[in-house]
Each structure stands twice: as C-alpha cells, then as structure tokens.
Amino acid sequence: MKLKYLVILILLPFLLVTSCKRDDDRIFDTNATVRMTEAVQQAYSVLQANKAGWIMKFYPSNNQEFGGYTIFSKFISNAEVTLASDPFTGSETSSYSISPESGPVLTFNGYNKHIHWFSEPGMDNGGIGADDSGMRGDFEFIVLKATADSVVLKGKKSGSHLVMLPLKEGEFERLSTTYQEAADKFKQFMVYKLETSGNKTVRLGYDAKFRVFHNPTDELAVGMAFRVVPKGLEFYQKYTLAGTSFDFLNYVEPTSGYPNGYYTDEGKTFKIIPSTPLNFWFKNNLWSMSFNNTGAFGKLYWTVGKGMLAKNNIIVNNAYIGGTSGVYGLIFNLQNGAVFGGVSHFIEPVEDTEDEVYIELEGYVLGNFPLAYWSGGINYLSAPFDQTTFKITSADGSLTPTVITLTDVTSPTNSFKLFLKDIDDPLNN
Structure with a gap:
C-alpha cells in the first residue's frame, strides 16, 4: 500500500504539469484562432473603409523583366471588388475573398483581366513571357499589414512585396482613365x-x-x-x-x-x-489583301491558286498578312468562318531602314488551319511573298497609315496594296 501511495506522489507533479500544458495549449489555440479571425476582419474592414479605393504599383515578376503596371481597386463588399489597370480600358467588377492561412490571404478568385492577365500563360496573354508561366504575376497575396494609410501585400507565388495606397474621392475613375490613356499612347x-x-x-x-x-x-x-x-x-x-x-x-x-x-x-x-517606322507598323498589324490589289507578278500565282482552291472547295472569306499577338504570317478566314489560321512567316524590318521589310516562309501552322489547305491552293497565294524584300509606302504619308503598298525592291511588278479594313471575298475583289 505504501508503495502505491509513493508511486502516486511521484507521478502527481508530472500529471499536474501535463494538465497545465494541455490547458495552455487550449488557450494558445483559441488565441491564435481569435487573432487570425481578427486579422481577416481587419483586412476586410480596412479595404472597404476607403470607399474611394486603392492604387498599387505592380511589377508582376520579382525580377522585373516584364516591367511595371498600375492597378486600381475598389472593394465594394466582402465579396465584390472593382479593378482597373493601365494595360486595358475601363474597369471590371468580380469576386474576391480574404481567408485565414499562414496569415490573411487576399485572393481575387473571380476572373478579372485587370489582375489575372499578369498570371496567364504566355499563349493566352498575347505572347508575353513563357507559354506556361507568362509574366508570373500573382492574384493571391498574403496581407502583411492593413491600416488606413497603406496595405502591404506579399505575392504568394512571386514573394514580391507590394503596397496599396489609399485614393481620394473620385480618383479611382479619374486616375485610372488618365493612366490608361498614357499607357495607350505609349504602346502605339x-x-x-x-x-x-x-x-x-x-x-x-x-x-x-x-x-x-x-x-x-x-x-x-x-x-x-x-x-x-x-x-x-x-x-x-x-x-x-x-x-x-x-x-x-x-x-x-x-x-x-x-x-x-x-x-x-x-x-x-x-x-x-x-x-513607329513603317516596317514595324506593317509587321504588327493584320493587313487585308485581295486579287484586284495584287500586282501583275502576284496575279500569275493568285490565278493558279484561285483555280485550285475552287477545285478543292476551299472558300477564302478574308486574307491577311502581318502580325497579331506576336504571331506573324499569312492568315486566312476560310469556310465561312469555320477555319481561321494560316502559316507563319518571318517578317523582319530590314536593319537601318524604316520602310523595308524582308518576308520568308517559316512554316508553322497557325490557328486551326489544315495543312491540306496549303497544298490545296493557299501556297500559291503565299508564293509571291517568300524570300523577298519589299519597300513600304504609305498612301497618305501618315506615320500610322491604314493603306500601304508593298513593292518588291528587285521586281516592281510584284506589289500588293494592303488595307487595315477587311476585304471580303478577296479572290474576287
């Protein structure tokens, strides 16, 4: 019996310590949960308290290799936010949330181009950055600080630190428009x-x-x-x-x-x-071309092509040359809109010139263009452009013309008058 009581006396201090430890853990867990809930509510409250909105300098990659942008935000409720950014015009409203993780995490969970464009793959954002990762931007941010004078964020993916600063009444609409206009002017x-x-x-x-x-x-x-x-x-x-x-x-x-x-x-x-030299202006726009606006040399090829296309039941609704979203070549609207694509070409401004461009077939398929269409007659529409240097002239002398003429520097009869507006039924117009 004495041994039994002795064992109890020996174990009692340990039991008390263990008991206290469990109580402490329970109290600590409760406090941590409370603190996190308060931090989330604090973030919600601060973001919505400034009805005028917020402005943020945004460099999507932590290496800044894609440059910087400006994003404007206005948090309307616990669920909705209106965003504007300088790459685009206007604004869009979408959903957001703040959730407890390792800290309060602000997530723009409803698609909004003004923030998600920076995280889209390069194949979806216009060819900026890698096909799979694009600009490596964030749309989820750890809230490091949330006060009336600033909200400090850390990108979950990039680790970049960002600061949102409060706007004054009316600045969301006025400043976002002004920044968008400046960016639009710059990118021309x-x-x-x-x-x-x-x-x-x-x-x-x-x-x-x-x-x-x-x-x-x-x-x-x-x-x-x-x-x-x-x-x-x-x-x-x-x-x-x-x-x-x-x-x-x-x-x-x-x-x-x-x-x-x-x-x-x-x-x-x-x-x-x-x-914006003429050769760059040409390269980075899609220009409509047509049989009646093709020189004598090109008409020889286009005539053969017309016959082959008709024989193969290939309908050409529109025909273009130039580039869009970083893709360059001859592009066609075919089969009454069922097919839109073509074949890639090198389109390179000639060094030390502003009005000459070299064009050569590259050969990658663009869009949903079937290769059978190439040998079915489209190749004859392409032939007059291949491995050729053209001089570009503007119809009105404008720096950004809507009508230009390409003239082969070695064979003037190989020429094309091109238009920014669409020419329908190009084989007969």
Whole structure:
C-alpha cells in the first residue's frame, strides 16, 4: 500500500504539469484562432473603409523583366471588388475573398483581366513571357499589414512585396482613365531611340511587349524596368544611361523637330525618342489583301491558286498578312468562318531602314488551319511573298497609315496594296 501511495506522489507533479500544458495549449489555440479571425476582419474592414479605393504599383515578376503596371481597386463588399489597370480600358467588377492561412490571404478568385492577365500563360496573354508561366504575376497575396494609410501585400507565388495606397474621392475613375490613356499612347510606338549630346542617336533595346529598356552601350547592364504614368516614365529604381542616373523621365510634348515628343531626364542630358517606322507598323498589324490589289507578278500565282482552291472547295472569306499577338504570317478566314489560321512567316524590318521589310516562309501552322489547305491552293497565294524584300509606302504619308503598298525592291511588278479594313471575298475583289 505504501508503495502505491509513493508511486502516486511521484507521478502527481508530472500529471499536474501535463494538465497545465494541455490547458495552455487550449488557450494558445483559441488565441491564435481569435487573432487570425481578427486579422481577416481587419483586412476586410480596412479595404472597404476607403470607399474611394486603392492604387498599387505592380511589377508582376520579382525580377522585373516584364516591367511595371498600375492597378486600381475598389472593394465594394466582402465579396465584390472593382479593378482597373493601365494595360486595358475601363474597369471590371468580380469576386474576391480574404481567408485565414499562414496569415490573411487576399485572393481575387473571380476572373478579372485587370489582375489575372499578369498570371496567364504566355499563349493566352498575347505572347508575353513563357507559354506556361507568362509574366508570373500573382492574384493571391498574403496581407502583411492593413491600416488606413497603406496595405502591404506579399505575392504568394512571386514573394514580391507590394503596397496599396489609399485614393481620394473620385480618383479611382479619374486616375485610372488618365493612366490608361498614357499607357495607350505609349504602346502605339514600337521603336525608341536614345539621343545624347551632339544629337547622336542609337536605337534602345526594347520589345513592345515589355516595359523595359536595355542600354545600347552596355549589353550586360540590367534591364531598366518602368511604369507608364501620366507625365512620363517612372522607373523601378535608379538606373544610369548616357552617364546620367535617373528614376523618372518627363514626357515633352511634340514639336516640329520631335513629332512624337520625347522623354528626358531632369537635367535634359539625353532624350528617348519614340517612333513607329513603317516596317514595324506593317509587321504588327493584320493587313487585308485581295486579287484586284495584287500586282501583275502576284496575279500569275493568285490565278493558279484561285483555280485550285475552287477545285478543292476551299472558300477564302478574308486574307491577311502581318502580325497579331506576336504571331506573324499569312492568315486566312476560310469556310465561312469555320477555319481561321494560316502559316507563319518571318517578317523582319530590314536593319537601318524604316520602310523595308524582308518576308520568308517559316512554316508553322497557325490557328486551326489544315495543312491540306496549303497544298490545296493557299501556297500559291503565299508564293509571291517568300524570300523577298519589299519597300513600304504609305498612301497618305501618315506615320500610322491604314493603306500601304508593298513593292518588291528587285521586281516592281510584284506589289500588293494592303488595307487595315477587311476585304471580303478577296479572290474576287
């Protein structure tokens, strides 16, 4: 009996400690749950409290290789948010939620192009970034801080830190429109040149899909990522160009010497001059072509093609050449809309020219174009373009014309008058 009581006395302190530990755990779990619930409610409350909305500088990739954008948000309720961004016009309302995970997580769970475009695969977002990952942007964010003066977010996928700042009444509509107009004006230009002292100019490294410049005199320098803002270009950090450090370039309105205006640093030590040469304008638009607007040389091929297409019951509703969303070639609307596609071509502006372009068959199938249609007559419509350099002329002298003519530099009878508007039934018009 004594042994029994002795064992109980020995075990009692351990039992008490274990009991207390369990109580502590229960209390801790309750507190953690309460704290998380409060953090989620705090985030909901802060986001909705500012009825005017929020503005955010958004660099989708943590390496900034795609440049920066501006996103506007207005949280209407616990379920709905209105978003606007500068790559697109207008705004869209969709759903969102804030859920407890490792912290409060803000998720834009209803599709909205103003945020999901940055996370779409390259094959869906217009060819920006890799086919599978695109710009690697986020639509789920850990809320690190939520107060009336700022909301700090961390992208779940990218790990990038972002800050949402409060807008004032009426700024959501006014500023989002102003930013969208500035971005729309910027993207109409496809070439940017750097002008330094002595009016020396050199083409900047620039891809119209990305908001990043590359130093033409230093190939190893990091790309200069920027956002387009109403008064110019705001850069991700300080960069150096032409011996000058800067993080903002002001836009100067057009003059007779600079018909498209230019961007310059505070000390005006250099200029970045936008332009859209005819060969780039041609390459990045879809141009309608037709039999009656084809020169004598091309008509020889098109006549044979017409006969073969009729024999094979292939209906050509529209015929185009050029590019869209990073895809270049001859593209056709066939079988009364049942088939839209074609065959890819290299379309390359000739170096050191603004009005010459080289075209050559590449051979990838575009869209739902059947290869049998190629040998069924479409190849004859393509033949006059293959391995040929053309000079481009504008019908009205405009920098962005709607009608142009391609003329083979070695054989003037090989020419095509092209239109931005559709020409229906091109084999008979």
